[in-house]
Amino acid sequence: EVQLVESGGGLAQPGGSLRVSCAASGFSLWDYAMSWVRQAPGKGLEWVSAISGSGDHTYYAASVKGRFTISRDKSKNTLYLQMEGLRVEDTAIYYCAKDQNYYGSEGLDYWGPGTLLSVSS
């Protein structure tokens, strides 16, 4: 059974750093593209970042490019999002999601429950 469980959210200060994780089970992260999608309180979905199955291709939303880094750990089958230079507007629930396709073009068919990041002084 495919499962995704995010962790690592919490309270961070503006300008600070945090890493959120997504433990995957029931499939290998190296077989599918993966994305991070966030949702600010009471707002819509915002795609944040994605990585192809090979890991050769990574993509970022303009709002996080240069500040966030997506990566994976094969031994732990875990996806990460390293966030630097945090801003108040980064406050959101962060979801990891699995694509149906290796390249990331067939829709996100499994989602984790999300982890909440609050950025505030």
Add this chain to the structure above:
Amino acid sequence: QSVLTQPPSVSAAPGQRVTISCSGSSSNIEDNYVSWYQQLPGTAPQLLIYETNKRPSGIPDRFSGSKSGTSATLGITGLQTGDEANYYCESWDSSLTAWVFGGGTKLTV
């Protein structure tokens, strides 16, 4: 301001049919697949439609997707109160080299 534009809300009576539009451009919807997601209150989104008009297993055929030019449409027939949710379209944007979501549409049944 989302790259893909959806109406903030739509409503229809139980048993009726509703459509939700998603307007984009030549760099996203016109040249790429569209996905649709349903998000029930307090839950993670669920994939309803992928590759513009395909349904994942388990999604009833009451849900359908289509596109024409730079716009895509989600159709829902036989509306049920359980369909009350927020619906989002998504597509790859070739100019931005990024995936983009619509702002979401709240469906009231």
